Amino acid sequence: MKEHFIGIDISKKTLDICIYNAVHNLPENYLCIANNLTGFKQFSKWLKSKKVDFSSVVVCMEHTGIYNLDISLFLEELSIDYVAVSGLVIRRSLGFARGKTDMLDAYRISRYCYLLRDEHVYTRQKSKNLLRIRELISERRNYIKRSVQIKGYLTEYKNKKDESSLSRYKTELDLISSFVKDIEKEILSLVSADSCLQSSYTLLTSIVGVSLVNAVNIILYTNNFTSFNNARSYACYCGVAPFGRQSGTSIHSAPRVSKQCNHLLKAELSQAALSASRFDAEIRLYYQRKIAAGKHHGSVMNAIKFKLICRMFAVIKRGSPFVKLGGFAS
Known part of the structure; x- marks a missing residue:
């Protein structure tokens, strides 16, 4: 039975912590600690001084990337349940909110934690291998961005810049x-070191159009298919699932994808969809049929992205590689 609902406002150097109390008696239930191991130990001592049973605690915090990683791992060591939530979700749940301090933010997060106590899905940090893979994927993405910049320079200025400058750009491109x-x-190597990751990766890459980047991305963001229950939920997260707008008799707009999504995943899925539309006979015929019917290119490509997501979830659920049913289509 959960009885104590704690909100943590996270910043780079400090954590502002508040235990929810409807009386709004902040000073007694508020603590500010350093965002490091010393501060975390101070937090656990503070809870013990209040005779709080760790099993009765739920901690809620904003998802802030690297800044909430250490406290998340510490909470798992203490077997304290916690949820990491998008800051946008918390802000939109506040209604009219006046004033802003770290203490007040911590209270508001604790209140959010209390109000939605029956709906929380507890967060679990990824394995060490997945955390390292996440760092590598981010590093790779930065290098790819830089290589695109350099290729642009080489294309635009190949006849205008000095040869020495072009040579340095080419050298940097080779290095990248x-x-x-x-x-x-x-x-x-990290994927192959974990049998579960290796199994998922092998199944995912059996799908035409899905290679290293998209396979690793879906493993990362679903925590190896444990954070999302179905393909549609993940498609919504990626900004692929369309939503309609209807109100009364005057507003009836066609379903459209939402801009509130993970744009990085959506961009990578676009590359997978483009590859599948070229090299997968079944999807190529689907694309040609829809275009001939007058559908817009973007709409068809979005449908292909959704098909790929469904295929990825299907091969994992089935536990067998993708079967090319349209292999003999012409």
Whole structure:
């Protein structure tokens, strides 16, 4: 039985902590600690001083990437249940909110934790291998961005810049390419070191259009298919699932995808959909049929993204590689 609902406002150096109390008696239920191991130990001592049973606690915090990683791991060591929530979700749940301090933010998060106590799905941190893979994917993405910039420079200024400048750009591009290859090798070695990750990766890459980046992305963001129950939920997260707008008799808009999504995943899925529309006979025929029927290219590509997501969830659920039913289509 959960009895204590704690909100943590996270920043780079400090954590502001508040235990929810309807009386709004903040000073007695508020603590500010350093965002490090010393502060975490102070937090656990503070809970013990209040005779709080760890099994009766739910902690809620904003999802802030690297800044909430250490406290999340510490909570798991203490077997304290916690939820990491998008800051946007918490802000939109506040209604009219006046004033802003770290103490007040911590209270508001604790109140959110209390009000939605029956709906929480507790968060669990990824394995060490997945955390390292996440870092490598981020590093790879930065190198790819830089390589795109350099290729743009080489294309635009090949006849205008000095040869020495172009030579340095080409050298940097070659160096980035070697870094990307090294990163991909390290990712594959980490995947192969974990039998569960290796099994999922092998199944996912059996799908035409899904290669290293998209396979690793879906493993990362679903925590190896434990954070999302079905393909539609993940499609919604990626911004692929369309939503309609209807009100009374005057508003009836066509379903559209939402901009509130993970744009990085959506962009990577676009590359997978493009590849599948070229090299998968079944999807190629689907694309041609829809275009001939007058559908917009973007709408058809979005449908292909959803098909790929459904295929990815299907092969994992079934536990067998993708079967190319349209392999003999022409």
